[in-house]
């Protein structure tokens with residue numbers, strides 16, 4: 001709980017108390033947003049303190065102690081929560097900047113078992129959350145800025161958001177399950193942003209396995225020149241009428257075998273030395289084309305297409321653990337054998353943060369279940 005230390009008047013104290021009480025009356029999922037920084041900003045606003053007075057104020061961080069903390073609220077984290085909660089470990093899930101994870105930015109999910117008619121990503125993640133909550137999982141909406149894994153209990157330092165300056169929450173935990181996921185790398189061009197701002201999820205995708213099916217009989221574009229791009233292009237020829245690989249260089253970076261497979265595929269065409277400048281279309285029609293630029297002859301033109309798959313790789317969200325946990329050269333966390341154990345006893349990793357290969361909701365959920373079982377066994381063995 002936030003408290004005032006040092007300089008304060010009884011009026012200021014009363015005001016903070018009022019804000020905190022008001023905060024607790026909000027539904028659980030809305031509380032985090034106004035925790036820490038939020039309360040502090042409202043406090044400054046209402047009490048009308050000048051900058052010198054603000055300097056004199058100190059806020060104490062909230063400290064939380066738990067047996068199990070799950071960092072991340074995507075399919076891996078929430079599945080770990082369901083298992084840990086049912087094992088009566090009272091887990092705390094840290095939702096972070098994207099409550100529900102990557103699936104919340106997609107529309108139809110048709111390959112998650114149990115939903116014969118398909119389900120939208122946000123609806124699916126609401127179901128995950130409700131199931132975890134039903135068994136007593138608690139949620140906290142903070143950005144974890146740094147961690148200390150040098151001794152147990154481990155310490156996590158949380159801020160209201162990635163951009164805020166002050167640590168407002170300190171969490172001490174016996175076992176940590178990391179499920180921070182991964183992010184697709186994007187081109188950074190206009191039209192690529194998630195809908196409604198752009199056409200992301202409305203013709204623009206970064207996952208052929210997830211969205212290829214929606215492009216049956218349509219011409220599509222794959223952006224990239226590495227193994228990921230060749231794999232996605234080959235896979236997409238099962239559905240698309242034609243796949244055009246747009247690559248900014250004159251040769252591929254992909255391995256020889258992947259290149260050969262792509263060159264042999266009659267449905268794949270290549271546009272060399274070509275950069276995508278903009279993805280064209282609108283909310284009603286989805287993607288209609290791409291604005292391209294040939295970096296050899298400096299000419300711009302429009303290529304009609306109905307879908308764009310950006311396949312320039314993924315970045316696991318594991319920056320936080322650099323130098324602390326073993327990871328591969330890209331940053332995927334390493335786990336031991338068939339378990340979800342990292343190199344530090346009591347720290348487990350699951351989902352896309354440790355999986356550079358399958359990257360699906362169902363596999364993330366599967367490894368989340370494994371991580372929770374591993375954590376539960378670790379705790380009972382160390383008691």
Ligand SMILES: Cc1cc2nc3c(=O)[nH]c(=O)nc-3n(C[C@H](O)[C@H](O)[C@H](O)COP(=O)(O)OP(=O)(O)OC[C@H]3O[C@@H](n4cnc5c(N)ncnc54)[C@H](O)[C@@H]3O)c2cc1C
Pocket residue numbers: 071072073074075076077094095096097098099100101102103105106108109110111112142143144145179180181182184201205206207210211317320350351352353359360361362364
């Ligand atoms: C557009 C799109 C469509 C997709 N469609 C499908 C599909 O149809 N079927 C399918 O099976 N898969 C699909 N996927 C893949 C699927 O979404 C992922 O495999 C899955 O979400 C991975 O789950 P995860 O729990 O490992 O991580 P994520 O879902 O990535 O969740 C990561 C969590 O970690 C939190 N986090 C990260 N860093 C921090 C931090 N420092 N502090 C606090 N919290 C943090 C985030 O807030 C988030 O809650 C799709 C992916 C995308 C992008």
